[in-house]
Amino acid sequence: MTEEEIREKELKYMIEDSVDSSVERAFKKYGRGRRGFGLSLSGIVSIVLLIAVLFMGYKWYEMQKASEHVTPIEELDLTLENNGIFGFTVVDFQEPVLEKAVQQRLLIVEEQEAYVGTSVTETGLFNLGVFNKEQMLTIHGTGQYTIDLTQVKARDISLDEENYELTICIPHAKLHNVSYDPEKTEIGDLQRGWLAFGDLKLTAEQQNVFEVGAKQELEAKLSESERFAEADRFAKLETYEMYQAIVRTISPAYKVVIEFQQ
Template sequence: MFKKLRKKTFNIVLAFLVFTSFGCYISYKIIKDKETPKITKILPSSSNTKLSFITEESIIDKIQKVSKLVVVEVDLNEKMVIDNSWGDWDIFKKLQRVDYYGKGSYSIDLSSLDSSKVKIDKLNKEITIHLPKPAANTPTIDYDKTTFESTEKGLLRFGDIKLTKDESAVIDKEVISRMDTKLKETTLYDEAIKNGQDTVQGLIKPIVDDNVKINIIFE
Protein backbone atom coordinates (compact mmCIF):
# COMPACT_ATOMS: atom_id res chain seq x y z
CA MET A 1 0.00 0.00 0.00
CA PHE A 2 2.87 2.32 0.82
CA LYS A 3 4.35 1.65 -2.63
CA LYS A 4 1.04 2.51 -4.31
CA LEU A 5 0.82 5.75 -2.34
CA ARG A 6 4.39 6.71 -3.24
CA LYS A 7 3.77 5.94 -6.91
CA LYS A 8 0.58 8.01 -6.90
CA THR A 9 2.41 10.92 -5.24
CA PHE A 10 5.20 10.71 -7.80
CA ASN A 11 2.70 10.81 -10.66
CA ILE A 12 0.98 13.88 -9.17
CA VAL A 13 4.29 15.72 -8.72
CA LEU A 14 5.38 14.80 -12.25
CA ALA A 15 2.10 16.01 -13.73
CA PHE A 16 2.39 19.27 -11.74
CA LEU A 17 5.92 19.85 -13.07
CA VAL A 18 4.87 19.12 -16.66
CA PHE A 19 1.88 21.51 -16.54
CA THR A 20 3.91 24.18 -14.76
CA SER A 21 6.68 23.97 -17.37
CA PHE A 22 4.14 24.08 -20.18
CA GLY A 23 2.42 27.10 -18.62
CA CYS A 24 5.73 28.96 -18.25
CA TYR A 25 6.59 28.27 -21.89
CA ILE A 26 3.23 29.58 -23.10
CA SER A 27 3.59 32.72 -20.97
CA TYR A 28 7.11 33.29 -22.30
CA LYS A 29 5.92 33.04 -25.91
CA ILE A 30 3.04 35.45 -25.31
CA ILE A 31 5.32 38.03 -23.67
CA LYS A 32 7.97 37.63 -26.39
CA ASP A 33 5.39 38.04 -29.16
CA LYS A 34 4.16 41.26 -27.58
CA GLU A 35 7.68 42.65 -27.40
CA THR A 36 8.65 41.61 -30.93
CA PRO A 37 7.53 44.11 -33.60
CA LYS A 38 5.25 42.70 -36.25
CA ILE A 39 6.87 42.71 -39.71
CA THR A 40 4.78 42.37 -42.84
CA LYS A 41 6.82 41.13 -45.77
CA ILE A 42 5.54 42.90 -48.84
CA LEU A 43 8.39 42.04 -51.19
CA PRO A 44 10.68 39.01 -51.54
CA SER A 45 13.98 39.47 -49.70
CA SER A 46 15.83 39.38 -53.02
CA SER A 47 14.07 42.51 -54.31
CA ASN A 48 15.98 45.82 -54.30
CA THR A 49 13.04 48.19 -54.67
CA LYS A 50 11.14 49.81 -51.81
CA LEU A 51 8.44 51.28 -54.04
CA SER A 52 5.82 48.75 -52.97
CA PHE A 53 5.73 50.36 -49.55
CA ILE A 54 4.30 53.53 -51.15
CA THR A 55 0.65 53.70 -52.19
CA GLU A 56 -1.34 56.23 -54.17
CA GLU A 57 -3.19 57.12 -50.98
CA SER A 58 -0.02 57.92 -49.03
CA ILE A 59 1.21 60.19 -51.86
CA ILE A 60 -2.14 61.97 -52.06
CA ASP A 61 -2.20 62.47 -48.28
CA LYS A 62 1.30 63.93 -48.46
CA ILE A 63 0.42 66.40 -51.21
CA GLN A 64 -3.02 67.37 -49.96
CA LYS A 65 -1.68 68.78 -46.70
CA VAL A 66 -1.79 71.98 -48.75
CA SER A 67 -4.89 72.07 -50.95
CA LYS A 68 -3.69 75.14 -52.85
CA LEU A 69 0.03 75.11 -53.54
CA VAL A 70 1.59 78.52 -54.30
CA VAL A 71 4.49 77.97 -56.71
CA VAL A 72 5.35 81.56 -57.75
CA GLU A 73 5.01 84.84 -55.91
CA VAL A 74 6.11 88.10 -57.52
CA ASP A 75 6.18 91.80 -56.65
CA LEU A 76 4.39 93.98 -59.20
CA ASN A 77 4.63 97.69 -59.88
CA GLU A 78 2.42 99.90 -62.01
CA LYS A 79 2.87 103.63 -62.61
CA MET A 80 -0.25 105.70 -63.18
CA VAL A 81 -0.86 109.39 -63.91
CA ILE A 82 -4.06 110.93 -62.60
CA ASP A 83 -4.82 113.84 -64.91
CA ASN A 84 -7.28 116.52 -63.81
CA SER A 85 -6.13 119.18 -66.26
CA TRP A 86 -8.42 121.62 -68.04
CA GLY A 87 -7.62 121.34 -71.71
CA ASP A 88 -4.11 121.31 -73.10
CA TRP A 89 -2.77 124.58 -71.73
CA ASP A 90 -0.03 124.34 -69.10
CA ILE A 91 -1.58 127.04 -66.95
CA PHE A 92 -4.62 124.78 -66.42
CA LYS A 93 -2.57 121.60 -65.83
CA LYS A 94 -3.20 119.47 -62.74
CA LEU A 95 -1.86 115.92 -62.50
CA GLN A 96 -0.38 113.47 -60.03
CA ARG A 97 1.90 110.47 -60.57
CA VAL A 98 1.26 107.36 -58.46
CA ASP A 99 3.41 104.25 -58.03
CA TYR A 100 1.15 101.31 -57.25
CA TYR A 101 2.76 98.19 -55.74
CA GLY A 102 1.16 94.80 -55.44
CA LYS A 103 1.57 91.04 -55.20
CA GLY A 104 0.88 88.41 -57.82
CA SER A 105 1.09 84.64 -57.59
CA TYR A 106 0.55 81.30 -59.35
CA SER A 107 -0.90 78.31 -57.52
CA ILE A 108 -1.89 74.70 -58.18
CA ASP A 109 -5.33 73.55 -57.04
CA LEU A 110 -4.87 70.13 -55.40
CA SER A 111 -8.45 69.70 -54.22
CA SER A 112 -9.37 67.40 -57.14
CA LEU A 113 -6.38 65.09 -56.69
CA ASP A 114 -7.33 61.43 -56.24
CA SER A 115 -5.84 57.97 -56.82
CA SER A 116 -6.76 58.04 -60.53
CA LYS A 117 -4.26 60.89 -61.02
CA VAL A 118 -1.36 58.93 -59.46
CA LYS A 119 0.31 56.03 -61.26
CA ILE A 120 3.06 53.91 -59.72
CA ASP A 121 5.26 51.85 -62.04
CA LYS A 122 7.06 49.45 -59.69
CA LEU A 123 8.97 47.73 -62.47
CA ASN A 124 10.59 50.92 -63.81
CA LYS A 125 10.57 52.70 -60.44
CA GLU A 126 8.53 55.67 -61.64
CA ILE A 127 5.71 57.70 -60.14
CA THR A 128 3.58 59.82 -62.50
CA ILE A 129 1.18 62.44 -61.14
CA HIS A 130 -1.32 64.38 -63.25
CA LEU A 131 -2.15 67.84 -61.89
CA PRO A 132 -4.03 70.92 -63.13
CA LYS A 133 -1.79 73.63 -64.61
CA PRO A 134 -0.63 76.44 -62.33
CA ALA A 135 -3.15 79.29 -62.51
CA ALA A 136 -2.54 83.00 -61.98
CA ASN A 137 -4.32 84.45 -58.96
CA THR A 138 -5.81 87.94 -59.13
CA PRO A 139 -3.13 90.45 -58.06
CA THR A 140 -3.67 92.52 -54.94
CA ILE A 141 -2.61 96.14 -54.39
CA ASP A 142 -0.40 96.89 -51.39
CA TYR A 143 -1.65 100.33 -50.42
CA ASP A 144 0.98 100.67 -47.67
CA LYS A 145 3.75 100.62 -50.29
CA THR A 146 1.93 102.72 -52.89
CA THR A 147 3.47 106.19 -53.23
CA PHE A 148 1.85 109.45 -54.39
CA GLU A 149 4.01 112.21 -55.83
CA SER A 150 3.24 115.87 -55.28
CA THR A 151 0.51 117.28 -57.50
CA GLU A 152 1.81 119.16 -60.54
CA LYS A 153 -0.26 122.33 -61.00
CA GLY A 154 -0.43 125.04 -63.63
CA LEU A 155 -0.45 128.73 -62.77
CA LEU A 156 -4.23 128.91 -62.56
CA ARG A 157 -4.87 125.61 -60.76
CA PHE A 158 -4.95 125.21 -56.98
CA GLY A 159 -5.27 122.42 -54.38
CA ASP A 160 -4.58 118.69 -54.61
CA ILE A 161 -6.45 116.13 -56.66
CA LYS A 162 -9.24 114.54 -54.66
CA LEU A 163 -10.90 111.41 -55.97
CA THR A 164 -14.32 110.05 -55.12
CA LYS A 165 -14.71 106.40 -54.06
CA ASP A 166 -16.04 105.53 -57.50
CA GLU A 167 -13.09 107.21 -59.23
CA SER A 168 -10.62 105.39 -56.94
CA ALA A 169 -12.36 102.09 -57.67
CA VAL A 170 -12.06 102.64 -61.44
CA ILE A 171 -8.33 103.40 -61.12
CA ASP A 172 -7.74 100.36 -58.85
CA LYS A 173 -9.51 98.13 -61.38
CA GLU A 174 -7.28 99.42 -64.16
CA VAL A 175 -4.13 98.92 -62.05
CA ILE A 176 -5.09 95.33 -61.20
CA SER A 177 -5.88 94.63 -64.86
CA ARG A 178 -2.42 95.84 -65.94
CA MET A 179 -0.72 93.86 -63.16
CA ASP A 180 -2.66 90.77 -64.21
CA THR A 181 -1.42 91.19 -67.80
CA LYS A 182 2.18 91.36 -66.58
CA LEU A 183 1.64 88.33 -64.33
CA LYS A 184 0.46 86.22 -67.28
CA GLU A 185 3.53 86.89 -69.40
CA THR A 186 5.18 83.77 -70.80
CA THR A 187 8.32 84.12 -68.66
CA LEU A 188 6.42 84.04 -65.38
CA TYR A 189 4.13 81.22 -66.55
CA ASP A 190 7.11 79.07 -67.55
CA GLU A 191 8.65 79.74 -64.14
CA ALA A 192 5.40 78.65 -62.48
CA ILE A 193 5.45 75.38 -64.43
CA LYS A 194 9.05 74.62 -63.44
CA ASN A 195 8.58 75.64 -59.80
CA GLY A 196 5.37 73.60 -59.66
CA GLN A 197 7.17 70.46 -60.80
CA ASP A 198 10.07 71.04 -58.40
CA THR A 199 7.78 71.76 -55.44
CA VAL A 200 5.58 68.67 -55.89
CA GLN A 201 8.64 66.47 -56.44
CA GLY A 202 10.10 67.91 -53.23
CA LEU A 203 6.97 66.89 -51.32
CA ILE A 204 7.13 63.29 -52.52
CA LYS A 205 10.88 62.59 -52.48
CA PRO A 206 11.15 62.10 -48.68
CA ILE A 207 8.71 59.15 -48.78
CA VAL A 208 10.22 57.24 -51.72
CA ASP A 209 13.55 55.63 -52.52
CA ASP A 210 16.29 57.89 -53.91
CA ASN A 211 16.38 56.15 -57.29
CA VAL A 212 12.64 56.56 -57.95
CA LYS A 213 11.83 58.92 -60.83
CA ILE A 214 8.94 61.34 -60.21
CA ASN A 215 7.08 62.69 -63.26
CA ILE A 216 4.73 65.66 -62.89
CA ILE A 217 2.36 66.22 -65.82
CA PHE A 218 0.20 69.35 -65.96
CA GLU A 219 -3.04 69.11 -67.90
Protein backbone atom coordinates in the same frame (compact mmCIF):
# COMPACT_ATOMS: atom_id res chain seq x y z
CA MET B 1 42.39 46.06 -29.20
CA THR B 2 38.99 46.40 -27.56
CA GLU B 3 37.79 44.36 -24.58
CA GLU B 4 35.32 42.52 -26.80
CA GLU B 5 38.07 41.57 -29.30
CA ILE B 6 40.28 40.31 -26.42
CA ARG B 7 37.43 38.11 -25.10
CA GLU B 8 36.77 36.75 -28.58
CA LYS B 9 40.49 35.97 -29.10
CA GLU B 10 40.67 34.21 -25.73
CA LEU B 11 37.61 32.13 -26.61
CA LYS B 12 39.18 31.19 -29.95
CA TYR B 13 42.37 30.03 -28.16
CA MET B 14 40.29 28.07 -25.66
CA ILE B 15 38.45 26.27 -28.46
CA GLU B 16 41.67 25.56 -30.36
CA ASP B 17 43.30 24.28 -27.18
CA SER B 18 40.24 22.13 -26.50
CA VAL B 19 40.54 20.67 -29.99
CA ASP B 20 44.22 19.89 -29.48
CA SER B 21 43.52 18.27 -26.10
CA SER B 22 40.63 16.25 -27.49
CA VAL B 23 42.72 15.04 -30.41
CA GLU B 24 45.57 14.11 -28.04
CA ARG B 25 43.21 12.06 -25.85
CA ALA B 26 41.69 10.39 -28.86
CA PHE B 27 45.10 9.37 -30.17
CA LYS B 28 46.07 7.98 -26.77
CA LYS B 29 42.85 6.02 -26.55
CA TYR B 30 42.64 4.73 -30.10
CA GLY B 31 46.23 4.84 -31.27
CA ARG B 32 49.74 5.51 -30.14
CA GLY B 33 49.83 9.27 -29.64
CA ARG B 34 49.64 12.13 -32.16
CA ARG B 35 52.86 10.99 -33.86
CA GLY B 36 52.05 7.34 -33.88
CA PHE B 37 50.59 5.29 -36.66
CA GLY B 38 48.16 2.47 -37.00
CA LEU B 39 44.99 4.16 -35.77
CA SER B 40 41.90 2.06 -35.97
CA LEU B 41 39.06 3.09 -38.28
CA SER B 42 36.74 3.82 -35.33
CA GLY B 43 39.40 6.03 -33.78
CA ILE B 44 39.83 8.11 -36.93
CA VAL B 45 36.05 8.55 -37.27
CA SER B 46 35.75 9.66 -33.64
CA ILE B 47 38.50 12.23 -34.07
CA VAL B 48 36.94 13.67 -37.26
CA LEU B 49 33.49 13.93 -35.65
CA LEU B 50 34.93 15.62 -32.58
CA ILE B 51 36.77 18.20 -34.65
CA ALA B 52 33.64 18.85 -36.74
CA VAL B 53 31.47 19.41 -33.66
CA LEU B 54 33.96 21.83 -32.12
CA PHE B 55 34.35 23.74 -35.39
CA MET B 56 30.59 24.08 -35.84
CA GLY B 57 30.28 25.34 -32.27
CA TYR B 58 32.87 28.02 -32.94
CA LYS B 59 31.15 29.16 -36.17
CA TRP B 60 27.81 29.30 -34.32
CA TYR B 61 29.38 31.57 -31.72
CA GLU B 62 30.73 33.91 -34.43
CA MET B 63 27.32 34.10 -36.06
CA GLN B 64 25.66 34.95 -32.75
CA LYS B 65 28.18 37.73 -32.09
CA ALA B 66 27.68 39.18 -35.56
CA SER B 67 23.91 39.22 -35.20
CA GLU B 68 24.21 41.36 -32.05
CA HIS B 69 25.60 44.23 -34.15
CA VAL B 70 22.90 44.19 -36.82
CA THR B 71 20.64 47.25 -36.58
CA PRO B 72 17.17 46.76 -38.06
CA ILE B 73 16.43 49.16 -40.91
CA GLU B 74 12.84 50.28 -40.80
CA GLU B 75 12.57 51.05 -44.50
CA LEU B 76 14.13 47.72 -45.45
CA ASP B 77 11.73 45.88 -43.16
CA LEU B 78 8.81 47.59 -44.88
CA THR B 79 10.19 46.59 -48.25
CA LEU B 80 10.71 42.97 -47.30
CA GLU B 81 7.23 42.74 -45.83
CA ASN B 82 5.83 43.80 -49.20
CA ASN B 83 6.37 40.40 -50.81
CA GLY B 84 9.99 40.83 -51.74
CA ILE B 85 12.57 43.56 -52.30
CA PHE B 86 11.02 46.67 -53.93
CA GLY B 87 7.91 44.64 -54.77
CA PHE B 88 5.51 47.57 -54.99
CA THR B 89 2.71 48.42 -57.37
CA VAL B 90 1.26 51.80 -58.30
CA VAL B 91 -1.66 51.20 -55.93
CA ASP B 92 0.73 51.21 -52.97
CA PHE B 93 1.61 54.85 -53.72
CA GLN B 94 -1.72 56.19 -54.99
CA GLU B 95 -3.58 56.24 -51.69
CA PRO B 96 -1.09 58.37 -49.67
CA VAL B 97 -0.50 60.71 -52.63
CA LEU B 98 -4.21 61.31 -53.19
CA GLU B 99 -4.81 61.65 -49.45
CA LYS B 100 -2.30 64.51 -49.39
CA ALA B 101 -4.32 66.25 -52.10
CA VAL B 102 -7.41 66.14 -49.90
CA GLN B 103 -5.50 67.57 -46.94
CA GLN B 104 -3.60 70.28 -48.80
CA ARG B 105 -5.98 71.24 -51.65
CA LEU B 106 -4.40 74.52 -52.83
CA LEU B 107 -0.61 74.57 -52.71
CA ILE B 108 1.04 78.00 -52.82
CA VAL B 109 4.08 77.52 -55.07
CA GLU B 110 5.33 81.11 -55.42
CA GLU B 111 4.67 84.76 -54.75
CA GLN B 112 5.93 87.30 -57.27
CA GLU B 113 6.21 91.06 -56.92
CA ALA B 114 5.31 93.38 -59.78
CA TYR B 115 5.01 97.05 -60.54
CA VAL B 116 3.47 99.08 -63.35
CA GLY B 117 3.46 102.73 -64.31
CA THR B 118 0.11 104.47 -64.51
CA SER B 119 -1.49 107.83 -64.03
CA VAL B 120 -4.47 109.36 -62.28
CA THR B 121 -6.33 112.41 -63.55
CA GLU B 122 -8.38 115.02 -61.76
CA THR B 123 -10.68 116.82 -64.14
CA GLY B 124 -11.30 120.51 -63.69
CA LEU B 125 -14.05 122.97 -64.56
CA PHE B 126 -16.31 121.81 -67.40
CA ASN B 127 -13.85 118.93 -68.04
CA LEU B 128 -11.68 121.33 -69.94
CA GLY B 129 -8.06 120.23 -70.30
CA VAL B 130 -6.74 123.56 -69.13
CA PHE B 131 -8.14 122.81 -65.67
CA ASN B 132 -7.01 119.13 -65.47
CA LYS B 133 -4.30 117.69 -63.26
CA GLU B 134 -2.51 114.41 -64.01
CA GLN B 135 -0.27 112.58 -61.56
CA MET B 136 2.22 109.94 -62.75
CA LEU B 137 2.45 106.94 -60.39
CA THR B 138 4.29 103.63 -60.08
CA ILE B 139 2.14 101.07 -58.29
CA HIS B 140 3.38 97.89 -56.64
CA GLY B 141 1.70 94.61 -55.79
CA THR B 142 2.14 90.87 -55.30
CA GLY B 143 0.77 87.88 -57.17
CA GLN B 144 0.19 84.52 -55.50
CA TYR B 145 0.46 81.41 -57.67
CA THR B 146 -1.06 78.08 -56.66
CA ILE B 147 -1.85 74.63 -57.99
CA ASP B 148 -5.00 72.72 -57.16
CA LEU B 149 -3.89 69.33 -55.81
CA THR B 150 -7.45 67.97 -55.97
CA GLN B 151 -6.98 67.84 -59.75
CA VAL B 152 -4.40 65.09 -59.28
CA LYS B 153 -6.24 61.81 -59.87
CA ALA B 154 -5.23 58.15 -59.84
CA ARG B 155 -4.75 58.27 -63.63
CA ASP B 156 -2.06 60.94 -63.09
CA ILE B 157 0.12 58.56 -61.05
CA SER B 158 2.23 55.94 -62.84
CA LEU B 159 4.99 53.60 -61.69
CA ASP B 160 8.15 52.57 -63.52
CA GLU B 161 9.18 49.43 -61.61
CA GLU B 162 12.29 48.91 -63.74
CA ASN B 163 13.80 52.33 -62.98
CA TYR B 164 12.12 52.76 -59.56
CA GLU B 165 10.38 56.01 -60.55
CA LEU B 166 6.94 57.28 -59.56
CA THR B 167 5.64 59.87 -62.03
CA ILE B 168 2.98 62.32 -60.83
CA CYS B 169 1.29 64.70 -63.27
CA ILE B 170 0.22 68.01 -61.73
CA PRO B 171 -1.82 70.94 -63.11
CA HIS B 172 -0.07 74.12 -64.23
CA ALA B 173 0.25 76.97 -61.77
CA LYS B 174 -2.48 79.62 -61.77
CA LEU B 175 -2.58 83.19 -60.57
CA HIS B 176 -4.73 82.82 -57.49
CA ASN B 177 -4.65 86.26 -55.91
CA VAL B 178 -3.34 89.77 -56.67
CA SER B 179 -2.82 92.33 -53.93
CA TYR B 180 -2.15 96.02 -54.41
CA ASP B 181 0.11 97.70 -51.85
CA PRO B 182 -0.67 101.45 -51.73
CA GLU B 183 2.14 102.12 -49.25
CA LYS B 184 4.71 101.26 -51.93
CA THR B 185 3.21 103.60 -54.54
CA GLU B 186 5.82 105.93 -56.03
CA ILE B 187 4.56 109.39 -56.89
CA GLY B 188 5.95 110.94 -60.03
CA ASP B 189 5.59 114.32 -61.69
CA LEU B 190 2.35 116.27 -61.54
CA GLN B 191 1.23 117.78 -64.81
CA ARG B 192 -1.25 120.67 -64.72
CA GLY B 193 -3.27 122.50 -67.29
CA TRP B 194 -2.28 126.15 -67.55
CA LEU B 195 -5.34 127.16 -65.50
CA ALA B 196 -5.00 124.30 -62.93
CA PHE B 197 -3.55 125.12 -59.53
CA GLY B 198 -2.71 123.18 -56.35
CA ASP B 199 -2.09 119.46 -55.77
CA LEU B 200 -4.18 116.63 -57.13
CA LYS B 201 -6.90 115.49 -54.76
CA LEU B 202 -9.22 112.51 -55.36
CA THR B 203 -12.60 111.90 -53.83
CA ALA B 204 -13.23 108.59 -52.01
CA GLU B 205 -15.08 107.29 -55.06
CA GLN B 206 -12.27 108.29 -57.40
CA GLN B 207 -9.75 106.61 -55.07
CA ASN B 208 -11.74 103.34 -55.16
CA VAL B 209 -11.90 103.44 -58.95
CA PHE B 210 -8.15 104.04 -59.08
CA GLU B 211 -7.38 101.06 -56.80
CA VAL B 212 -9.58 98.73 -58.87
CA GLY B 213 -7.77 99.86 -62.01
CA ALA B 214 -4.38 99.49 -60.34
CA LYS B 215 -5.18 95.91 -59.35
CA GLN B 216 -6.26 95.10 -62.93
CA GLU B 217 -3.03 96.49 -64.32
CA LEU B 218 -1.00 94.46 -61.86
CA GLU B 219 -2.97 91.32 -62.75
CA ALA B 220 -2.22 91.87 -66.43
CA LYS B 221 1.48 92.21 -65.62
CA LEU B 222 1.49 89.10 -63.47
CA SER B 223 -0.34 87.10 -66.17
CA GLU B 224 2.47 87.39 -68.71
CA SER B 225 3.72 84.05 -70.05
CA GLU B 226 7.17 84.30 -68.45
CA ARG B 227 5.52 84.80 -65.07
CA PHE B 228 3.60 81.52 -65.39
CA ALA B 229 6.72 79.74 -66.64
CA GLU B 230 8.56 80.75 -63.48
CA ALA B 231 5.60 79.74 -61.30
CA ASP B 232 5.53 76.31 -63.00
CA ARG B 233 9.20 75.85 -62.24
CA PHE B 234 8.55 76.42 -58.56
CA ALA B 235 5.45 74.21 -58.74
CA LYS B 236 7.66 71.30 -59.81
CA LEU B 237 10.12 71.94 -56.99
CA GLU B 238 7.46 72.30 -54.30
CA THR B 239 5.50 69.21 -55.32
CA TYR B 240 8.65 67.13 -55.72
CA GLU B 241 9.73 67.86 -52.14
CA MET B 242 6.23 67.18 -50.82
CA TYR B 243 5.60 63.93 -52.70
CA GLN B 244 9.15 62.59 -52.32
CA ALA B 245 8.73 62.77 -48.54
CA ILE B 246 5.55 60.70 -48.84
CA VAL B 247 7.09 58.11 -51.17
CA ARG B 248 10.17 57.79 -48.96
CA THR B 249 8.02 56.52 -46.10
CA ILE B 250 6.81 53.69 -48.35
CA SER B 251 10.10 52.82 -50.04
CA PRO B 252 13.33 54.84 -50.14
CA ALA B 253 14.24 53.10 -53.39
CA TYR B 254 11.71 55.04 -55.47
CA LYS B 255 12.22 58.55 -56.85
CA VAL B 256 9.44 60.99 -57.72
CA VAL B 257 9.25 62.53 -61.19
CA ILE B 258 6.95 65.53 -61.65
CA GLU B 259 5.30 66.25 -65.00
CA PHE B 260 2.48 68.54 -66.04
CA GLN B 261 -0.95 67.35 -67.07
CA GLN B 262 -1.77 67.58 -70.77
